[in-house]
Amino acid sequence: MKLYDCEPAPSPRRVRIFAAEKGLEIPTEQVNLRDGEQFSENFRAINPRCTVPVLETNEGNLITEVMAICIYLEELYPQPALLGEDAESKAMVAMWNNIAETDGLWAMAEAFRNSTPMFKDHALPGPETYPQLPELAARGRSRVELFLDRIDRRLEQVEYLAGDAYSVADITLLVIVDFTGWIKLDATAKRPALARWYEGVSARDSASA
């Protein structure tokens, strides 16, 4: 197995934390997104959509998409379960993870990619060019704030995002919270339940992955 990775980027970090929670050490190959290595001919042959992470399996298949990689690893290494243990908990994990992606991670990306010089003409991931729109930078930021407010209320009720057990939904949320620093937004300052949760998940060994 090999993980095409980019250490500073949020999406591949989700997979690294997921693997670390399972005690896996997957060899990585760094793809330098800052230098545009994802657009090279070499990398396009690996993933024509020019994104990381990509997992090359032992059989030589290439899996793009964070959750597809997590599902693969959970099948091969079921313990500790990070996608839920029964129908109800699997549904709750998938639901909260999807909410975190849609309202949190993609909103963060909207704010960041539409306001950062490095992403000029690359407001969306992938090989095509899309101009930055200042309206989307503002919209993304406001969506992130609303998302964090809602998650703070959720974490007043439950220990972890999807309920009683740590799961991939917490990994997604951790990456979002750390990512908010990139748009100079303090996620936890006025959100005590989120701050309590953040302290806990950041203290896990996997958080440094």
Add this chain to the structure above:
Amino acid sequence: MKLYDCEPAPSPRRVRIFAAEKGLEIPTEQVNLRDGEQFSENFRAINPRCTVPVLETNEGNLITEVMAICIYLEELYPQPALLGEDAESKAMVAMWNNIAETDGLWAMAEAFRNSTPMFKDHALPGPETYPQLPELAARGRSRVELFLDRIDRRLEQVEYLAGDAYSVADITLLVIVDFTGWIKLDATAKRPALARWYEGVSARDSASA
């Protein structure tokens, strides 16, 4: 079990087709999105994010998010498998389904919601207001065309989107192709592999769900 549904809308149709493939008949309650019923106090108590589908489980839990509902149903009714049968096929199904969502379904929604009078000030799903942006209507349309081109090339190689077996990724793609009519785009006209695939999946009983 009960499905909060809206018959004309693409997202709840994904769940209806998924259930039909498994031979399930889940009672539905219609939520009239055209009249804004999703913003009513009653429905906000069911889903504060004001989207359908929502599945109420036999235990009384509420599952929002299409894929969370599909995972729940697959756990309870494993056959026929629509999310893959082993680690590799589960990963391929999740990957292609996610690509179809990201590059196809959300791009369609971007095109449609930013150009349709009904969605004035609701360019994104949910209770918050976001103005329509003509740039996003054009961007969404162009992204859909690129996505369909890529999928046509993929379907030259494989029978179904994720490989040899019909899966939830095909359900997502079917809903996208039917949805393209709403922005007056002919998905299959110049894409013979996609047209071949479309003829097959549209002929299944579940397609009328």
